Amino acid sequence: MATNFKSLLPIIDVSPLLLKCDDFDMMEDAGVAEVVGKLDRACRDVGFFYVIGHGISEDLIKNVKEVTHQFFQLPYEEKLKIKITAAAGYRGYQRIGVNFTSGKQDLHEAIDCYREFNHGMYGETGKVLEGPNQWPKNPQDYKELMDEYIKLCTDLSKKILRGISLALGGSSYEFEGKMVGDPFWVMRIIGYPGVKGENEIGCGAHTDYGLLTLINQDDDKTALQVRNLAGDWISAIPIPGSFICNIGDMLKILSNGIYESTLHRVINNSPRYRVCVAFFYETNFDAVIEPLEIFKEKYPQNKRFQNFKKVVYGEHLINKVQTTFASLMEHN
Ligand SMILES: N=C(N)NCCCC[C@H](N)C(=O)O
Ligand SMILES: O=C(O)CCC(=O)C(=O)O
Numbered sequence: 470m471a472t473n474f475k476s477l478l479p480i481i482d483v484s485p486l487l488l489k490c491d492d493f494d495m496m497e498d499a500g501v502a503e504v505v506g507k508l509d510r511a512c513r514d515v516g517f518f519y520v521i522g523h524g525i526s527e528d529l530i531k532n533v534k535e536v537t538h539q540f541f542q543l544p545y546e547e548k549l550k551i552k553i554t555a556a557a558g559y560r561g562y563q564r565i566g567v568n569f570t571s572g573k574q575d576l577h578e579a580i581d582c583y584r585e586f587n588h589g590m591y592g593e594t595g596k597v598l599e600g601p602n603q604w605p606k607n608p609q610d611y612k613e614l615m616d617e618y619i620k621l622c623t624d625l626s627k628k629i630l631r632g633i634s635l636a637l638g639g640s641s642y643e644f645e646g647k648m649v650g651d652p653f654w655v656m657r658i659i660g661y662p663g664v665k666g667e668n669e670i671g672c673g674a675h676t677d678y679g680l681l682t683l684i685n686q687d688d689d690k691t692a693l694q695v696r697n698l699a700g701d702w703i704s705a706i707p708i709p710g711s712f713i714c715n716i717g718d719m720l721k722i723l724s725n726g727i728y729e730s731t732l733h734r735v736i737n738n739s740p741r742y743r744v745c746v747a748f749f750y751e752t753n754f755d756a757v758i759e760p761l762e763i764f765k766e767k768y769p770q771n772k773r774f775q776n777f778k779k780v781v782y783g784e785h786l787i788n789k790v791q792t793t794f795a796s797l798m799e800h801n
């Protein structure tokens with residue numbers, strides 16, 4: 470649960486963890502143990518932290534944002550060639566005003582992508598999100614760039630989760646069993662126009678849905694805000710070359726509520742256009758999620774114990790998507 474952190478979110482250099490994260494006895498390494506301790510504090514107290522030393526090149530991180538700026542600068546007619554619809558599995562471009570959070574329109578446009586999967590693979594539930602991702606022809610090679618980026622983000626997320634698994638007192642592989650052997654992912658490529666009025670909400674307060682999020686935001690605008698226990702909104706000031714990492718709803722359940730998914734929102738108070746590429750690392754689409762036995766045993770009388778209901782991750786995701794895009798359902 471978020472406590473009263475006041476200023477910057479914790480900054481964690483994960484390089485020692487990445488170096489050893491395939492070793493069975495990695496916790497014996499002093500560097501790994503230190504990272505694990507920091508992850509535990511950050512996840513318990515905040516649910517948000519900066520990741521540095523992650524090994525993904527600064528050039529790639531920058532390039533992803535630059536190409537994204539180029540896309541959003543195109544005229545609407547051009548962007549609407551890859552328009553999101555319910556029939557397209559909620560994949561593609563949505564103009565400003567299409568996305569709702571808690572019943573209010575968000576001031577952002579975005580391209581939404583989901584891991585692709587075979588037709589019928591997840592039955593009736595999965596059908597809602599079936600379809601190929603929609604990529605624009607312009608900018609050129611956008612898909613290729615993002616495919617590479619997704620691969621690296623998937624790998625990094627998996628490794629950070631090994632650290633988090635240790636931080637919770639488990640083995641490093643608690644999140645790689647049958648629930649997370651075939652991880653789903655979501656990516657939102659988001660653009661927020663520069664402000665005209667005051668405190669216009671780019672994205673309303675929400676938690677993320679899966680395990681871990683990696684946020685790659687513009688370096689020169691402060692817009693993402695994280696809520697602490699006292700109810701204050703703390704700005705996640707950009708640190709160039711870093712990712713902001715945060716916990717999603719599925720990790721909250723799996724950890725038996727020891728780690729929580731923290732509320733956050735986006736207000737771009739800059740006069741300039743802001744982009745953010747958010748990568749969401751998730752469990753298997755059809756995983757049934759409930760607190761892991763090991764964490765129920767480890768934290769039996771946990772003050773924060775909540776009676777979690779079982780959820781199927783894919784159903785949780787689809788509920789959220791259909792609420793967010795209720796207007797698209799009516800039109801199809
Ligand atoms: N996959 C994630 N986390 N997407 C977050 C999107 C913004 C919140 C969404 N409209 C909602 O109401 O949940
Ligand atoms: O724009 C951002 O910094 C974060 C966006 C976000 O929270 C989301 O898409 O879930």
Ligand SMILES: [Fe+2]
Binds near residue numbers: 675676677733
């Ligand atoms: Fe979010």
